[in-house]
Amino acid sequence: MRIAAEQLSWSVPGRTIVDDVTLDITPGETVGLIGPNGSGKSSLLRCLAGLRAPTAGTVLYDGEPIHDWDTRRIARHVAFVEQATDTDSDLRVADVVGLGRTPFRDRWRGPDATDRAVIAAALARLGLTELASRHWKSLSGGERQRTHIARALAQRPWCILLDEPTNHLDIKHQLELMALLAGTDQTVLVALHDLSLAARYCDRLLLMHQGQLIAAGPPADVLTPARLADVFEVDADIGLDCLGNLAVSYRGTAPQDCPDRPRATVEPSQHPLKR
Numbered sequence: 001m002r003i004a005a006e007q008l009s010w011s012v013p014g015r016t017i018v019d020d021v022t023l024d025i026t027p028g029e030t031v032g033l034i035g036p037n038g039s040g041k042s043s044l045l046r047c048l049a050g051l052r053a054p055t056a057g058t059v060l061y062d063g064e065p066i067h068d069w070d071t072r073r074i075a076r077h078v079a080f081v082e083q084a085t086d087t088d089s090d091l092r093v094a095d096v097v098g099l100g101r102t103p104f105r106d107r108w109r110g111p112d113a114t115d116r117a118v119i120a121a122a123l124a125r126l127g128l129t130e131l132a133s134r135h136w137k138s139l140s141g142g143e144r145q146r147t148h149i150a151r152a153l154a155q156r157p158w159c160i161l162l163d164e165p166t167n168h169l170d171i172k173h174q175l176e177l178m179a180l181l182a183g184t185d186q187t188v189l190v191a192l193h194d195l196s197l198a199a200r201y202c203d204r205l206l207l208m209h210q211g212q213l214i215a216a217g218p219p220a221d222v223l224t225p226a227r228l229a230d231v232f233e234v235d236a237d238i239g240l241d242c243l244g245n246l247a248v249s250y251r252g253t254a255p256q257d258c259p260d261r262p263r264a265t266v267e268p269s270q271h272p273l274k275r
């Protein structure tokens, strides 16, 4: 499924937080959403997931504006793994994953054989089978995060939006999750802070800065030292790791008052995705 946004903005009184964002993610792509703290990634994801009504512009799934879709219809197409989601503490892990089946069944009907098979597959995919009957409240941060990702998979969505899903995960689970996202046929948009992880597993990167989408393209095009200095305020080298993957090495923070440093910010009017 194709996800697009046309001139999408979201504002609060006195401030535009998502500013005139136009993007187009093709079916099956794995796209990384990067940008410093407060650049608007979560706000953009919430607009794309239909959880927040944009102040201006449109979100389109396969060319169809979603503003008049109800939440059930959206949930049958898109799963959203938010940052730090909380869940009713009485539930067991399998029940939390089972919440992903809610859009597909009548309110009063319990899980059927299909639901149970989908839930079991999602638990297995995230390595949670042995934790299935544990109480949610007893899980570690990483186990909770994996449970929410399994819940999203149980939705069997066409698209998955994830907001920093590698938070709390150890390195093995970070690599496993990113390989899973890169290997799925579903369309994936994933907000990430680890730029090397983003470069390694994503087909394309979208770079947010101060609410605007200022660059989009293959990781090697988006991640340049000048842009990292300008947007992330770090002095970094971009090279290849021992496996030949693009990797970012940080020398330290970059002084922002250096007049000789190249500026990398793309003017909104020159943005490659602007029509």
Ligand SMILES: Nc1ncnc2c1ncn2[C@@H]1O[C@H](COP(=O)(O)OP(=O)(O)OP(=O)(O)O)[C@@H](O)[C@H]1O
Pocket: 012, 017, 035, 036, 037, 038, 039, 040, 041, 042, 043, 044
């Ligand atoms: N409801 C709101 N009211 C006022 N300001 C808000 C609201 N929601 C978000 N913001 C502000 O908008 C900016 C963007 O927030 P957002 O959470 O989208 O950024 P982010 O790129 O996801 O950041 P992070 O990397 O820290 O998670 C932040 O400065 C935040 O404080």
